[in-house]
Amino acid sequence: MEVLLDVRxxxxxxxxxxGVVRAVDGVSWSVRKGETVALVGESGCGKSVSALSVMRLxxxxxxxxxxxEIVFKGRNLLALSEEEMRKVRGREIGMIFQEPMTSLNPxxxxxxxxxxxxxxxxxxxxxxxxxxxxxLLSLVGIPDGxxxxxxxxxxxxxxxxxxxxxxxxxxxxxxxxxxxxPTTALDVTIQAQILELMKSLSRRLGVAILMITHNLGVVARxxxxxxxxxxxxxVERATARELYGNPRHPYTLGLLRSVPRLDEPRRARLxxxxxxxxxxxxxxxxxxxxPRCFYVxxxxxxxxxxxxxxxxxxxxxxWLAKDLHALTxxxxxxx
Amino acid sequence: xxxKGEEANLKAEEANQETIxxxxxxxxxxxxxxGLFGGxxAVVKAVDGVSFSIRRGETLGLVGESGCGKTTTGRAxxxxxPPTSGEVIFExxxxxxxxxxxxxxxxxxxxVIFQDPYSSLNPRMTVGQIIAEPLSVHRIxxxxxxxxxxxxxxxxxxxxxxxxxxxxxxxxxxxxxxxxGIARALAMEPxxxxxxxPVSALDVSIQAQIINLLEELQAxxxxxxxxxxxxxxxxxxxSDRVAVMYLGKIVxxxxxxxxxxxxxxxxxxxxxxxVPIPDPAVEAGREHVVxxxxxxxxxxxxxxxxxxxxxPIAIDECRKGVPELRETKPEHRVACIRV
Numbered sequence: 095m096e097v098l099l100d101v102r103x104x105x106x107x108x109x110x111x112x113g114v115v116r117a118v119d120g121v122s123w124s125v126r127k128g129e130t131v132a133l134v135g136e137s138g139c140g141k142s143v144s145a146l147s148v149m150r151l152x153x154x155x156x157x158x159x160x161x162x163e164i165v166f167k168g169r170n171l172l173a174l175s176e177e178e179m180r181k182v183r184g185r186e187i188g189m190i191f192q193e194p195m196t197s198l199n200p201x202x203x204x205x206x207x208x209x210x211x212x213x214x215x216x217x218x219x220x221x222x223x224x225x226x227x228x229x230l231l232s233l234v235g236i237p238d239g240x241x242x243x244x245x246x247x248x249x250x251x252x253x254x255x256x257x258x259x260x261x262x263x264x265x266x267x268x269x270x271x272x273x274x275x276p277t278t279a280l281d282v283t284i285q286a287q288i289l290e291l292m293k294s295l296s297r298r299l300g301v302a303i304l305m306i307t308h309n310l311g312v313v314a315r316x317x318x319x320x321x322x323x324x325x326x327x328x329v330e331r332a333t334a335r336e337l338y339g340n341p342r343h344p345y346t347l348g349l350l351r352s353v354p355r356l357d358e359p360r361r362a363r364l365x366x367x368x369x370x371x372x373x374x375x376x377x378x379x380x381x382x383x384x385p386r387c388f389y390v391x392x393x394x395x396x397x398x399x400x401x402x403x404x405x406x407x408x409x410x411x412x413w414l415a416k417d418l419h420a421l422t423x424x425x426x427x428x429x
Numbered sequence: 430x431x432x433k434g435e436e437a438n439l440k441a442e443e444a445n446q447e448t449i450x451x452x453x454x455x456x457x458x459x460x461x462x463x464g465l466f467g468g469x470x471a472v473v474k475a476v477d478g479v480s481f482s483i484r485r486g487e488t489l490g491l492v493g494e495s496g497c498g499k500t501t502t503g504r505a506x507x508x509x510x511p512p513t514s515g516e517v518i519f520e521x522x523x524x525x526x527x528x529x530x531x532x533x534x535x536x537x538x539x540x541v542i543f544q545d546p547y548s549s550l551n552p553r554m555t556v557g558q559i560i561a562e563p564l565s566v567h568r569i570x571x572x573x574x575x576x577x578x579x580x581x582x583x584x585x586x587x588x589x590x591x592x593x594x595x596x597x598x599x600x601x602x603x604x605x606x607x608x609x610g611i612a613r614a615l616a617m618e619p620x621x622x623x624x625x626x627p628v629s630a631l632d633v634s635i636q637a638q639i640i641n642l643l644e645e646l647q648a649x650x651x652x653x654x655x656x657x658x659x660x661x662x663x664x665x666x667x668s669d670r671v672a673v674m675y676l677g678k679i680v681x682x683x684x685x686x687x688x689x690x691x692x693x694x695x696x697x698x699x700x701x702x703x704v705p706i707p708d709p710a711v712e713a714g715r716e717h718v719v720x721x722x723x724x725x726x727x728x729x730x731x732x733x734x735x736x737x738x739x740x741p742i743a744i745d746e747c748r749k750g751v752p753e754l755r756e757t758k759p760e761h762r763v764a765c766i767r768v
Contacts, residue, residue: 311705
């Protein structure tokens, strides 16, 4: 499959009073045409900043992309002028955020907000844009579009607002949608509706999706490929099936073990990952996960493990990636 | 076993059967709109006739989606929002009939842990002051030196280092703040703790730490929990019994095993099916019942069974009467005429 978006060696930093925060610290990942790729991780791991970097929306002057390339359809987005970049945003790459209420303008009707992009980006007339907007609403499962377009954001429920965001993201037929925690604010039955909608639209329209989330269940159900992030780096990457079936990084393993699962017998105790995520302005030497890692060896505290092939099409940034499964509990206790 | 041992066993059994909290027909209505020149105020029936009981030492999970009334139920029990009607009998006493002084005494035994520990901790107080405050206000530990020792002890129980006492809430991570909230609740020596979404604002790796802590403290101090949450997997892990709420009403209540292995109410079934399992191999083989529509407004709830507009098995009769919560199996009650 053809690569649509190729992020290479991206570094995004924030200058704060506490020092330089390496929010995204040399990550490379890609999205192929039509596929759904997940960036998973916990708060502060750099997944959202990665998406903002792709859109060049990292807030200056504190935040800055200091290194790397973001190649979209063969062009390096970091080399574009602001004017050219505006044409990419919303037109070629759509966006969906966690909280639709904060990304919709509360004083403009839904119709105005949907048609505005169509008029600006695609040069449609008002009437054309209006007709297309009704079509878009019906595409995302909002009937009676002509009437609904006259309404304002507060007149819609959270789930409906997210449908509107999806309609807006799709309005200019983008090749890629960046979805940052698109269902985190929604109830579980509404989350299921929205995710099913995104999946079916992605299939029908051939849109690729970059799904940013902390929810391992959502990733398992909807992603083709998965990148796990920790402390600004990608620590593991594989297809969803391979990653969940055969995790090769202790952090991924820890995350999977720490969540209770409805399909498994109830365990007496959960197995949490001990400790806290690190302070990104004061990262330890060596592997950032070492202080919390169950498998840690001396080498981990000295050298940063590179993201290397641990199995076919399966990358892991761990010195023990190949042996994780071979280690018995007794061997671990001996450590 | 000696007769004496048997007797002790029986006593322990009896203690286990003791009801610590009984909620009878709890109603909490909020008036919205109306006012000086407005028309008649509309009434939101946030909690509409909820009854359940909790035995000493057990955990009752209260699950449902936003707006179902689970948080309001907790707040009404705590009298943070006094109920419109209904009875709350805590440790044998009806809370609505108590004087303010009596209520204060009884309320000490009933504590709460909130979802967002940051907004529930005073940013200008150190962690030590936050935990010591109730100890001095309620004269639990009036002596200052003894109080400091008690604070250290509580911090340790919550899995924090004693040195944390000198820190301020903003210097702590989300998980640490929740531990402070837990230590503060423990300071009052409660018998019942209402946990209102205590882990939903935390990262996955930290959630398990806090859940394990809550379980350890329950075993150590014989605590009883009302665990209010929307995450069905977490609720299954921590609860002995579970009540499912929808639009102000309990639609199903039973022990954990029956609820998760043999859910009866169509809403419970849909909720369980909507939870994604973190395993693509399992997900691929799962049947998903995606529930259509959305939760109706509690301002104008549907007639009859409140779930009927979204229910996959609704019939005409569901529009007419409000289904009673009735026993379909021993200890398993369901509010649905179709089961």
